Amino acid sequence: MRQFETHSEEETRAVGRKLAKLLPDRGVVLLIGDLGTGKTTLVKGIVEGRGAANAEDVSSPTFTLVHEYGDPVAIYHVDLYRLETLEEARRIGLEDLFHQPALILIEWGDRFPELLPDNRVEIILSHKEGASRLLKFSL
Numbered sequence: 001m002r003q004f005e006t007h008s009e010e011e012t013r014a015v016g017r018k019l020a021k022l023l024p025d026r027g028v029v030l031l032i033g034d035l036g037t038g039k040t041t042l043v044k045g046i047v048e049g050r051g052a053a054n055a056e057d058v059s060s061p062t063f064t065l066v067h068e069y070g071d072p073v074a075i076y077h078v079d080l081y082r083l084e085t086l087e088e089a090r091r092i093g094l095e096d097l098f099h100q101p102a103l104i105l106i107e108w109g110d111r112f113p114e115l116l117p118d119n120r121v122e123i124i125l126s127h128k129e130g131a132s133r134l135l136k137f138s139l
């Protein structure tokens, strides 16, 4: 597993911009880690790196569940934090998204493993001391 340590929000965004070049054009990426570890920040960098939207337009889809960036949509940004049951996850059309020709970035992506395709990239984020974060990639 590749890993990086970042020391600021901007550094995590920069990792996201680099990652944008390594990730496939379509496929599922799970962002796994506690609140505040930088999942949404990393998505900003990936979206910027892909040129799909401006980073200012990227926000956490905590309530809306799914955001779309690009026209046609190049990136779907999903947050499963508020979903409690598998049924709810099915109802938002999670499985349909996996057929889209786009990159699907899923915060709290480890919540419903039964729904996820086997072919996916996992990124695990964790807090270290202060503003440091550890990012591990299954790429």
Ligand SMILES: Nc1ncnc2c1ncn2[C@@H]1O[C@H](COP(=O)(O)OP(=O)(O)O)[C@@H](O)[C@H]1O
Pocket: 006, 007, 008, 009, 010, 011, 012, 033, 034, 035, 036, 037, 038, 039, 040, 041, 042, 060, 107, 130, 131, 132, 133
């Ligand atoms: N190294 C770092 N990487 C990312 N965010 C950091 C870092 N250090 C401090 N932060 C702060 O942590 C928070 C991360 O928020 P966010 O990306 O929304 O996390 P998550 O989506 O995992 O809940 C932001 O307030 C950001 O400013």
Ligand SMILES: [Mg+2]
Pocket: 039, 040, 060, 107
């Ligand atoms: Mg978030």
